Amino acid sequence: MSSYGLYHPHQTLTSLGGGRDISNADHDQYLWGKGNFFGGLDDGLLARAEALAAVDISKSSTQHMMKHDGLYGHTATDLGGNNSRPHMPIHSHGPFGPTDSMLDQLSANTGMQLPMMGEHHNNVPTSHHNHHQMYPPMYSHPNPMNNHHSFSPHHQIVHHSMHDNDCDPRELEAFAERFKQRRIKLGVTQADVGTALANLKLPGVGSLSQSTICRFESLTLSHNNMIALKPILQAWLEDAEKAAREKKEAEQNGLIPLSDKKRKRTSIAAPEKRSLEAYFAVQPRPSGEKIAQIAEKLDLKKNVVRVWFCNQRQKQKRLKFSAVTAH
DNA sequence: ATGCATGAGAC
DNA sequence: TCTCATGCATA
Numbered sequence: 243m244s245s246y247g248l249y250h251p252h253q254t255l256t257s258l259g260g261g262r263d264i265s266n267a268d269h270d271q272y273l274w275g276k277g278n279f280f281g282g283l284d285d286g287l288l289a290r291a292e293a294l295a296a297v298d299i300s301k302s303s304t305q306h307m308m309k310h311d312g313l314y315g316h317t318a319t320d321l322g323g324n325n326s327r328p329h330m331p332i333h334s335h336g337p338f339g340p341t342d343s344m345l346d347q348l349s350a351n352t353g354m355q356l357p358m359m360g361e362h363h364n365n366v367p368t369s370h371h372n373h374h375q376m377y378p379p380m381y382s383h384p385n386p387m388n389n390h391h392s393f394s395p396h397h398q399i400v401h402h403s404m405h406d407n408d409c410d411p412r413e414l415e416a417f418a419e420r421f422k423q424r425r426i427k428l429g430v431t432q433a434d435v436g437t438a439l440a441n442l443k444l445p446g447v448g449s450l451s452q453s454t455i456c457r458f459e460s461l462t463l464s465h466n467n468m469i470a471l472k473p474i475l476q477a478w479l480e481d482a483e484k485a486a487r488e489k490k491e492a493e494q495n496g497l498i499p500l501s502d503k504k505r506k507r508t509s510i511a512a513p514e515k516r517s518l519e520a521y522f523a524v525q526p527r528p529s530g531e532k533i534a535q536i537a538e539k540l541d542l543k544k545n546v547v548r549v550w551f552c553n554q555r556q557k558q559k560r561l562k563f564s565a566v567t568a569h
Numbered sequence: 570a571t572g573c574a575t576g577a578g579a580c
Numbered sequence: 581t582c583t584c585a586t587g588c589a590t591a
Contacts, residue, residue: 450586450587452587453570453587454586456570456571457571460570462571463586464585466584467584467586470585505573505574505587505588505589507572507573507574507588507589507590508574509572509573510572510573527582545574546573546574549574550572552582552583556583556584556585559584570591571589571590571591572591573587573588573589573590574586574587574588575585575586575588577583577585578582578583578584579581579583580581580583
């Protein structure tokens with residue numbers, strides 16, 4: 243009873259909107275599709291872009307989120323406040339400063355017509371089940387089978403205790419560590435914690451996934467997210483320890499077996515991923531047309547490519563507190 | 570632990 | 581359309 247991934251992945255959320263409107267960074271410093279417009283571009287340019295970026299990547303590996311961990315290698319972006327603009331130029335045009343010209347060329351490539359073929363969703367046929375983020379309490383969704391309740395009545399959980407303390411990255415890091423240790427001591431898995439949160443019945447707090455708990459512990463969530471989750475997890479921890487102490491009732495988990503619907507995860511092959519990374523190095527925020535173009539080139543669904551870019555950007559913004567704090 | 574995905578809400 | 585918070589699926 244200590245392994246996860248085997249059962250009841252609840253999917254309710256907690257809507258702790260901690261920093262729901264951090265809407266930041268949005269001005270690109272890159273200009274696409276400027277100037278050029280005849281789309282007679284050849285693949286050679288793309289190939290070169292990839293090659294260049296690839297070389298660049300391998301050289302200054304720290305700049306990119308190469309693999310698993312390289313992600314947070316660089317400094318965090320918006321630690322200080324809830325809305326400092328990250329969007330730092332990630333690309334590492336080292337020796338060669340061809341990015342701009344390449345961009346022009348690249349953008350010209352599809353300059354005109356986009357087949358917008360894959361307008362349907364992604365390659366995943368599995369219908370998108372209801373993934374509800376936050377719904378009003380009385381809301382009842384259409385999925386009778388794997389129904390999962392425990393909504394969050396509130397859309398915004400203003401972390402009442404917003405003392406400078408809570409925002410302190412070092413404090414968060416310390417807490418995350420403490421949390422993990424004590425959680426393990428309690429013999430509770432990350433998934434269990436996520437499920438148990440709903441049992442706390444705190445206003446606006448539903449369950450969370452193993453992923454999120456894991457990310458909290460490893461500090462791989464955004465700063466705001468960490469801050470929003472902290473008080474909740476802290477509440478759970480105290481509650482759990484108290485319960486364990488009293489040894490009166492340690493079971494209050496509602497395990498809800500999940501039914502059929504399985505989502506198939508798209509797997510982008512290494513070569514394609516490599517290309518995407520190359521493109522990303524050149525332009526982390528390609529336009530819709532750009533995306534369509536790239537998708538076509540790599541023979542991927544446009545949506546897959548779009549999402550990939552979104553996720554890459556998100557990764558870059560992710561915070562690794564230990565980097566800024568732990569010293 | 571992490572890759573790809575969804576969806577609400579902000580632009 | 582993008583960002584953000586989160587999740588399912590999987591390595």
